[in-house]
Amino acid sequence: MPDPNVNEEQPTQERQDFRAPDADTGKVEPGDETVIVGAGAVGIECAIGLKRAGKSVTVIEMAPDMESLRASAGGVAMELMGLVDELAITIRLNRRLEEVTDSTVVCRDTRNSERMEFPADTVLLAVGMAA
Numbered sequence: 001m002p003d004p005n006v007n008e009e010q011p012t013q014e015r016q017d018f019r020a021p022d023a024d025t026g027k028v029e030p031g032d033e034t035v036i037v038g039a040g041a042v043g044i045e046c047a048i049g050l051k052r053a054g055k056s057v058t059v060i061e062m063a064p065d066m067e068s069l070r071a072s073a074g075g076v077a078m079e080l081m082g083l084v085d086e087l088a089i090t091i092r093l094n095r096r097l098e099e100v101t102d103s104t105v106v107c108r109d110t111r112n113s114e115r116m117e118f119p120a121d122t123v124l125l126a127v128g129m130a131a
Contacts, residue, residue, distance in 0.1 A: 020046040020126035031121030032056060035105040037097050039066060041073035043126030044080050044089075051087045058118050060095040060107055092118075 018028045020042050034050055036043045039061035047057045061068065070077045084091065092107070095116070099106040104117040 018122070018124055020124040023122075023124055024049060030055060030124065033119050034058070034122040034124060035060060035118050035120040036124045036126055037105070038068070038126035038128070039063070039091055039093075040068040040071070040126060040128070041077075041080070042128075043124075044069055044073070044084060046124060046126060047089050048080070048083050048087060051089050057089055058120075059089065059091045060097065060105065060118070061091065061093050062096050062110060064094050064110070066091075066093075092116075 018030075020036060020038070023030050023034075024042075024046050030050060033056045036047050036050075036057065036059045039059050043059055043061075047059050050057045066077075066081065069080065073080055094110045095107040096110050097105065098108050098115075100120075100123050103119060103121070105120050105123055106115065106117050108115055
């Protein structure tokens with residue numbers, strides 16, 4: 001018997017949460033609106049690939065600068081940042097992840113505690129280095 005609470009004519013888009021390497025290897029197919037948590041080499045390389053594929057990408061990073069990229073990417077950090085600029089990838093520094101909802105990523109600015117939301121149908125985690 002069909003569930004009266006389910007509208008079969010208009011399926012809902014469910015948010016997906018994965019690790020960034022899952023997208024890089026093709027294990028998962030990100031949606032059109034992706035938020036990547038972490039601006040180290042893995043997060044930035046994933047953002048570049050998704051943006052080149054026509055996806056909307058926002059990268060959030062808790063640190064106040066891109067030191068995690070320099071630490072994890074070494075000599076290619078400048079090249080990666082050049083691609084970020086060329087592709088106009090949005091990077092939001094000083095943003096601490098607080099919550100992931102069905103359609104947004106909720107962050108708090110580490111400087112002034114301002115709460116902000118970023119739309120997302122896919123959330124990719126690329127965290128790992130201590131700030």
